[in-house]
Amino acid sequence: MSNKQQNILIIGAGLCGSLLALRLGQRGYNVTVYEMRPDLRTTDISAGRSINLAFSDRGNKAMKLVGIEDKVKALCIPMNGRMIHDKEGNTFLSNYSGRDYEYINSISRGELNGLLLTEAEKHDNVTIHFNKKCNSVDFEKTTATFQDYNSKDEFIEDADCIIATDGAGSALRKSYYLSHKFLFSFSQEYLSHGYKELTFLPKEDGGYKTYKNALHIWPRSSFMLIALPNLDGSFTVTLFLSYSEGEYNFNNLTTPEIVTEFFQKEFPDALEIMPNLVDDFFENPTAALGTVKCSPWHYKGNTLLMGDSAHAIVPFYGQGMNASFEDVVEFDKVLDQNLDNWEATFEAYEKNRKKDTDAIADLAIDNFHEMKGHVANPIFQEKRKIEMALEKEFPSAYSSKYSLVTFNEDIGYREAMLKGRAQDKAILNMLTDNIMSSDDDLKDILEKVNVETEAILEDDRIAGLH
Amino acid sequence: MSNKQQNILIIGAGLCGSLLALRLGQRGYNVTVYEMRPDLRTTDISAGRSINLAFSDRGNKAMKLVGIEDKVKALCIPMNGRMIHDKEGNTFLSNYSGRDYEYINSISRGELNGLLLTEAEKHDNVTIHFNKKCNSVDFEKTTATFQDYNSKDEFIEDADCIIATDGAGSALRKSYYLSHKFLFSFSQEYLSHGYKELTFLPKEDGGYKTYKNALHIWPRSSFMLIALPNLDGSFTVTLFLSYSEGEYNFNNLTTPEIVTEFFQKEFPDALEIMPNLVDDFFENPTAALGTVKCSPWHYKGNTLLMGDSAHAIVPFYGQGMNASFEDVVEFDKVLDQNLDNWEATFEAYEKNRKKDTDAIADLAIDNFHEMKGHVANPIFQEKRKIEMALEKEFPSAYSSKYSLVTFNEDIGYREAMLKGRAQDKAILNMLTDNIMSSDDDLKDILEKVNVETEAILEDDRIAGLH
Structure with a gap:
C-alpha cells in the first residue's frame, strides 16, 4: 500500500494496538485509535489481571523495528530460568537455555503499554482517543460504532480500513461471527483450570523476598503456582487451579481457613512470604483460561483482526504478548511488498501468519501440562x-x-x-x-x-x- | 435413572431424535418430541440435501438394540467398495475390506427416518409433534420455547429433562453459547469446499445406469464427485468443490456452458449418464461443509446435546448418522448403570463418549484428503x-x-x-x-x-x- 494518505482506524490501544499505531504512524499513514479504557498513563486501572508479562526475543524484534529497544530494556527484569519449588521448600534452578545470553524478562504491562502510547503520540498523524468503547463493526461499510463512556453518546466512525486489536473479546470478531454473511470458522476452548493473581510484597527495604532473576514455579501436577518479579521489589504470583476437580479447587476454596490450609500444605515456603494471601485471594477475581482461533481474519480489504482478537492463547509459553508484537512485524513485512490494495495485503498477511499463531496456541497448551507436571x-x-x-x-x-x-x-x-x-x-x-x-x-x-x-x-x- | 415416570422432552425428530424417542419409549419413559418440519412420511420434503447416507455396523448395532435390524436391512443397498473413475472413464473397484462380509450400505434418509418415527409412535408413552420449531431453551428452568409453523403461536414446554437432537444448528447449543452462564468451549470449522447434490436418473426400465453395488468416486485431487445408489434405480451424486480456488469452482461455475465444460473435461463418463446435469446444478443449493465440537454437552441434569447438535462432522467417512446412532447405544449403556440422577447420567455419558466423537470428526477430515487425492x-x-x-x-x-x-x-x-x-x-x-x-x-x-x-x-x- 504505497498511498500513505490512507485513514486507518485501530480499535483498541492495548499492547498490540499501540505498537501497530506507532508503526503505521512511522510509515506515514493517518492513524486514529479508539480505546475503551481510560489512559493508563494517568489513571490507575484494575489490578489482579496480568500485571506483568514475559517479554522475549520475538517481542524485542518488534521493539527494534520501531526503535525503542533501549527504552524497553530499562523496564525489563531478566529471568534466567525456572526456579522450581518442591513441597518441602527446596528449590532448584533450571535455566531456560544453555547459552548465557538467552533469557526471558519480566515486564510491567502498564509501563510497556504507556511507553508505546507515548511513542505513538509523538507522530502528528496518530491520534488516540480513550474511554470510547466499540460496540460493533459494519465490515461491509467499513464503519465502527463507538460509545463514549462519559457522555454515553454513540457515534459512528469510518475509515479506509479498520484493524481490530481489541483483544480476546473483540467486537469485530463478534460482528463476523454473528453476521452469517460468510463462512467464519471459529473456536473458543477453555481449560478446566482458571487463574487468580496474588502478590509477594517487597521487603520493607524495597528488596525482593525471594530470588529476583527467575520465574518461580511450584509444580503440583494437577495445579501450580508461579511468580514473576516486578521492578518495585514485589512479585506477581499466579495460582492456576481447576474450578471443580481435585481436593482443593476454586469452587471449594471459599473461606480464609481453607485457603490458608491449602497453601500451608502445598506451598509452605510461598505462604511464609505472603501474609497478604487471604486478602488478595478474596479481593482478586478468578479468571478463565481460553484459546481463540478463527479464520478468515479479514473481510475483503475493509477490516482485519490482529493480536489477541485473532488468536488469544493461554499464558503458559510466555508468548501471548510476543506473538501479538510479532504480528506487527509480519504485517510490516507485507506492507513492504507494496501490494495493490488492502485486500491483497490482508490476505497475504493471514496466509503467512496464521499457521504460526495456530502453532503457538497449541504449544502454549502443551506447556501447561509440562509446567505443572513434567518439570518434576x-x-x-x-x-x-x-x-x-x-x-x-x-x-x-x-x-x-x-x-x-x-x-x-x-x-x-x-x-x-x-x-x-x-x-x-x-x-x-x-x-x-x-x-x-x-x-x-x-x-x-x-x-x-x-x-x-x-x-x-x-x-x-x-x-x-x- | 430407575424412576420411569420421568417426562423427557426431545427437540428434533431427525434420525437421532427419532431413534432416541424409540429407545426411551421402550425403556418406559414418558417421551414428547417436537420437530420443526412436517411429518416426512406424509409430506415430500426438500430434495437436494443428503438424500441417501452410508449405513454401517455402528448404526446397525443401534438397530439391533431397538429390534428393527431386519426392517432396516430391507432398505439397504450394499456397497462392497469404492469404484474409482479416472478421467478417461476407466474404472477400478477397491473393496472396503478383504473380508467378504464387510461392506457398507446406501440407505434413504427419508425411509429410515420414517421407519424410526413409526416404530417410536407404536409406544403409547411416546408422542411426536410436527411443525413446531424450537426457538430457545432456558436450561436453568428446563423449559423450551416453540413456535407452531401454522398458527405462529409461541408456547413453552417443561420437562424433567430436555435432550436436544436438533442438528448442527441446534437451538440448545446456541442457548449455551449465548448465555455466558458457564464456560462453554465451542468450535465451528468450515472446509474451503462446499457440496452440491446431483442425480443419475434410473434407466427407462428402472435399472441402474452404472454399477449398483459400489460407492462411485471420481477423485481429482483438489475436488471430487461421488455417487451412491438408491432403491429406485437412481444415484444421488455429490460434487465436492472449492468455493473460490482452482480453475473451476462454485463461484465461477455460473453458466450452463461452463458447468458442462467442467464435467466434460473432468467427469466425461458421468456426464454421459446425466443429461439432467444443468437443471440439477442450478436448481439445487450449494451447501457448506463444517465440523462442530463443543463441551460441556449438558447443563447439570437439565439439558443434554446429542447427535449432530453436539458433534456435527463432515461426510467423508460415511459415519455421521452411524455416530449419532451410536450415541443412543452409549447413552443406553449409561442408563443401564442406574446412576442417581440425570446430572450423573449426562456427565458419565459425555465423559465416555466425547473422546470418540472428537476422533470421528478428525478422521472424517482426514478422509476428505484421502478420498479426493490419496486413493489415486x-x-x-x-x-x-x-x-x-x-x-x-x-x-x-x-x-x-x-x-x-x-x-x-x-x-x-x-x-x-x-x-x-x-x-x-x-x-x-x-x-x-x-x-x-x-x-x-x-x-x-x-x-x-x-x-x-x-x-x-x-x-x-x-x-x-x-
Whole structure:
C-alpha cells in the first residue's frame, strides 16, 4: 500500500494496538485509535489481571523495528530460568537455555503499554482517543460504532480500513461471527483450570523476598503456582487451579481457613512470604483460561483482526504478548511488498501468519501440562539436562524446543513446533529405550539426536501428517 | 435413572431424535418430541440435501438394540467398495475390506427416518409433534420455547429433562453459547469446499445406469464427485468443490456452458449418464461443509446435546448418522448403570463418549484428503493392496483403519483412530524405506506391520502425545 494518505482506524490501544499505531504512524499513514479504557498513563486501572508479562526475543524484534529497544530494556527484569519449588521448600534452578545470553524478562504491562502510547503520540498523524468503547463493526461499510463512556453518546466512525486489536473479546470478531454473511470458522476452548493473581510484597527495604532473576514455579501436577518479579521489589504470583476437580479447587476454596490450609500444605515456603494471601485471594477475581482461533481474519480489504482478537492463547509459553508484537512485524513485512490494495495485503498477511499463531496456541497448551507436571518428572529432567549441555557445548548447532520458540525469532512458531516436538520425542524415546544416556559423550548424543529427529520428521512427512 | 415416570422432552425428530424417542419409549419413559418440519412420511420434503447416507455396523448395532435390524436391512443397498473413475472413464473397484462380509450400505434418509418415527409412535408413552420449531431453551428452568409453523403461536414446554437432537444448528447449543452462564468451549470449522447434490436418473426400465453395488468416486485431487445408489434405480451424486480456488469452482461455475465444460473435461463418463446435469446444478443449493465440537454437552441434569447438535462432522467417512446412532447405544449403556440422577447420567455419558466423537470428526477430515487425492496415489494404493491381502489371509488378526472405524463397532472411534493411524504410518514408511514390499510373504508383512505399529504407539506414549 504505497498511498500513505490512507485513514486507518485501530480499535483498541492495548499492547498490540499501540505498537501497530506507532508503526503505521512511522510509515506515514493517518492513524486514529479508539480505546475503551481510560489512559493508563494517568489513571490507575484494575489490578489482579496480568500485571506483568514475559517479554522475549520475538517481542524485542518488534521493539527494534520501531526503535525503542533501549527504552524497553530499562523496564525489563531478566529471568534466567525456572526456579522450581518442591513441597518441602527446596528449590532448584533450571535455566531456560544453555547459552548465557538467552533469557526471558519480566515486564510491567502498564509501563510497556504507556511507553508505546507515548511513542505513538509523538507522530502528528496518530491520534488516540480513550474511554470510547466499540460496540460493533459494519465490515461491509467499513464503519465502527463507538460509545463514549462519559457522555454515553454513540457515534459512528469510518475509515479506509479498520484493524481490530481489541483483544480476546473483540467486537469485530463478534460482528463476523454473528453476521452469517460468510463462512467464519471459529473456536473458543477453555481449560478446566482458571487463574487468580496474588502478590509477594517487597521487603520493607524495597528488596525482593525471594530470588529476583527467575520465574518461580511450584509444580503440583494437577495445579501450580508461579511468580514473576516486578521492578518495585514485589512479585506477581499466579495460582492456576481447576474450578471443580481435585481436593482443593476454586469452587471449594471459599473461606480464609481453607485457603490458608491449602497453601500451608502445598506451598509452605510461598505462604511464609505472603501474609497478604487471604486478602488478595478474596479481593482478586478468578479468571478463565481460553484459546481463540478463527479464520478468515479479514473481510475483503475493509477490516482485519490482529493480536489477541485473532488468536488469544493461554499464558503458559510466555508468548501471548510476543506473538501479538510479532504480528506487527509480519504485517510490516507485507506492507513492504507494496501490494495493490488492502485486500491483497490482508490476505497475504493471514496466509503467512496464521499457521504460526495456530502453532503457538497449541504449544502454549502443551506447556501447561509440562509446567505443572513434567518439570518434576525424572525422564523430562534428564532430557532437559542433556539439552542444556548440548546448548552449552554446541551453541550454534543445537536449540531445544523452548529455545526455538523463545529465542529464535527468525524461525516461525510452526517450524519451531515441528522441529522441537520431534527433538523431544527423539530424546525421550532414546532415553527410555536405553539407546542413549546423559553420561554419553556429548558429540555422540548430538549426532544421535539429529539423526533420530530427522527420521521422525521424515516418517511424519511420508505418512502425510504435516 | 430407575424412576420411569420421568417426562423427557426431545427437540428434533431427525434420525437421532427419532431413534432416541424409540429407545426411551421402550425403556418406559414418558417421551414428547417436537420437530420443526412436517411429518416426512406424509409430506415430500426438500430434495437436494443428503438424500441417501452410508449405513454401517455402528448404526446397525443401534438397530439391533431397538429390534428393527431386519426392517432396516430391507432398505439397504450394499456397497462392497469404492469404484474409482479416472478421467478417461476407466474404472477400478477397491473393496472396503478383504473380508467378504464387510461392506457398507446406501440407505434413504427419508425411509429410515420414517421407519424410526413409526416404530417410536407404536409406544403409547411416546408422542411426536410436527411443525413446531424450537426457538430457545432456558436450561436453568428446563423449559423450551416453540413456535407452531401454522398458527405462529409461541408456547413453552417443561420437562424433567430436555435432550436436544436438533442438528448442527441446534437451538440448545446456541442457548449455551449465548448465555455466558458457564464456560462453554465451542468450535465451528468450515472446509474451503462446499457440496452440491446431483442425480443419475434410473434407466427407462428402472435399472441402474452404472454399477449398483459400489460407492462411485471420481477423485481429482483438489475436488471430487461421488455417487451412491438408491432403491429406485437412481444415484444421488455429490460434487465436492472449492468455493473460490482452482480453475473451476462454485463461484465461477455460473453458466450452463461452463458447468458442462467442467464435467466434460473432468467427469466425461458421468456426464454421459446425466443429461439432467444443468437443471440439477442450478436448481439445487450449494451447501457448506463444517465440523462442530463443543463441551460441556449438558447443563447439570437439565439439558443434554446429542447427535449432530453436539458433534456435527463432515461426510467423508460415511459415519455421521452411524455416530449419532451410536450415541443412543452409549447413552443406553449409561442408563443401564442406574446412576442417581440425570446430572450423573449426562456427565458419565459425555465423559465416555466425547473422546470418540472428537476422533470421528478428525478422521472424517482426514478422509476428505484421502478420498479426493490419496486413493489415486501409487504408494497409498500399494498400502491398500497389502491391507486387503492381510484382511483376506488373516481375517481375525488384521483390520485396516477403515475397517476398525467402519466394521468394528465394539472398538471406540478414538482407539480405532490411534491404532489405524499408527498402522498407516508403519506401512507407508516401510514401503518408502524399502523395508517391505507387497510381493513379500504375507506372514512376514503382518509380523513387520504389527511390530512397527506397536513401536509407533509406544514412542507416542513416551513422548506424551496421547
